[in-house]
Amino acid sequence: MKEKNINGYIFQLYKKDTYDTPQVIKKSADFLRFMEKRRSVTGFSDKYVPREVIENLVLTASTAPSGGHKQPWTFCAVSNNDIKLGIRLEAEKAEKEIHQDPGAEVWLKEMYPLQPITDKSFLETAPWLIVVCKQKGLPQEIFHATESLGIASGMLLTAIHNAGLVAMTHGISSAQTIKAMLGRPANEEPFLVIAVGYPGEECYVPKLIRKGLKDIAVFYE
Numbered sequence: 697m698k699e700k701n702i703n704g705y706i707f708q709l710y711k712k713d714t715y716d717t718p719q720v721i722k723k724s725a726d727f728l729r730f731m732e733k734r735r736s737v738t739g740f741s742d743k744y745v746p747r748e749v750i751e752n753l754v755l756t757a758s759t760a761p762s763g764g765h766k767q768p769w770t771f772c773a774v775s776n777n778d779i780k781l782g783i784r785l786e787a788e789k790a791e792k793e794i795h796q797d798p799g800a801e802v803w804l805k806e807m808y809p810l811q812p813i814t815d816k817s818f819l820e821t822a823p824w825l826i827v828v829c830k831q832k833g834l835p836q837e838i839f840h841a842t843e844s845l846g847i848a849s850g851m852l853l854t855a856i857h858n859a860g861l862v863a864m865t866h867g868i869s870s871a872q873t874i875k876a877m878l879g880r881p882a883n884e885e886p887f888l889v890i891a892v893g894y895p896g897e898e899c900y901v902p903k904l905i906r907k908g909l910k911d912i913a914v915f916y917e
């Protein structure tokens with residue numbers, strides 16, 4: 697591969713397939729149609745997903761851009777039943793606490809038509825939980841680590857959808873407990889739990905309408 701030294705840094709020639717404008721339009725529209733079919737599900741099948749698939753998904757996520765190319769992530773792939781149960785119990789405990797909070801009524805109305813569920817059995821049924829952990833550069837934060845983790849997690853969800861699998865993103869309520877369960881080092885913090893697997897036979901998802909272009913984009917031409 698052709699290389700060049702620019703100000704003491706090695707650059708390599710980058711080759712990418714490019715297309716004419718009509719093909720670019722078609723490819724972007726086709727991918728939109730494909731991504732519109734992605735949904736977050738709790739109705740997982742317990743069907744086995746080989747470790748090789750998870751390895752490919754994680755490696756895909758790790759192609760994400762990151763601040764200073766630090767790749768400040770560790771993907772903890774959990775199929776161990778005891779750890780999955782521990783994560784489920786912790787999630788259910790946190791959800792119950794939220795429901796008991798005096799402000800819960802307002803929050804529940806805010807969530808409508810979604811029904812926050814205290815039953816987190818999907819965290820056990822899904823064959824894999826990927827706990828995305830953020831690395832901290834002690835004592836300072838790694839440059840733009842949170843943004844980098846968000847992008848990598850989005851790419852992970854896209855890769856899962858592309859593989860014909862489904863996912864549920866679960867926000868971390870008790871980072872310290874999950875960190876201890878996984879035995880992660882001091883410089884790592886659990887960021888998200890992403891449950892991965894096949895959808896169950898009858899898998900229902902909330903009927904949602906996504907915002908239209910005029911509600912999400914402003915063009916300055």
Ligand SMILES: Cc1cc2nc3c(=O)[nH]c(=O)nc-3n(C[C@H](O)[C@H](O)[C@H](O)COP(=O)(O)O)c2cc1C
Nearest residue numbers: 734735736737738810812813865866867888901904
């Ligand atoms: C950080 C994060 C946490 C989420 N936590 C939950 C959750 O606890 N329970 C749940 O049912 N969905 C959860 N979701 C999924 C959202 O409800 C879902 O993405 C949203 O309703 C849009 O639906 P869709 O992903 O099927 O398009 C979460 C999503 C994100 C990004």
